[in-house]
Amino acid sequence: MTPQPSRREKIEALLRDDPDDVFLRYSLALEMEAAGEWEAGLEILEALARGVPPYVPAFQMAAQHLVARQRIDEARRTLREGIEEARRQGKAHAAGEMSELLMSLGEAGEG
Numbered sequence: 147m148t149p150q151p152s153r154r155e156k157i158e159a160l161l162r163d164d165p166d167d168v169f170l171r172y173s174l175a176l177e178m179e180a181a182g183e184w185e186a187g188l189e190i191l192e193a194l195a196r197g198v199p200p201y202v203p204a205f206q207m208a209a210q211h212l213v214a215r216q217r218i219d220e221a222r223r224t225l226r227e228g229i230e231e232a233r234r235q236g237k238a239h240a241a242g243e244m245s246e247l248l249m250s251l252g253e254a255g256e257g
Contacts, residue, residue, distance in 0.1 A: 154174065154177040154181070157170055157174050158174065168194060168201050171190055171193075172203060172204060174190060175187040175190035175194075175204075178190070188208055188212070191207050191208035191211065192204070195227070199235065200231045200235075202228060202235060203240065204228075205224055205227060205228025205232070205244060206240065206243060206247065208224050209221040209222075209228065209247060212224060213251070218251055221251065222248060225245075225247060225248040225251075226248070228244045229244045
């Protein structure tokens with residue numbers, strides 16, 4: 147019996163056919179985070195955030211990756227950029243979620 151491809155393998159196969167698919171790239175970044183390859187996943191998220199147009203969900207997920215690694219100042223910067231971009235794109239719900247995360251960071255800072 148042939149083993150079924152993993153979710154990540156399926157995403158990677160789809161990306162070979164459509165390397166510019168934003169959602170697939172985002173999904174791969176999440177799979178990489180789950181596999182402990184958070185730096186590579188973060189690179190993908192940052193690239194999506196710099197895309198044209200910027201992919202708004204990538205800002206929040208990148209910030210969450212950074213918070214988990216105690217890189218609070220970078221997370222704040224990412225969230226501020228994401229909130230601005232979400233508002234520019236008319237995505238009030240996403241802006242609100244990122245604002246909540248930003249407020250939850252309070253005065254916490256990096257060592």
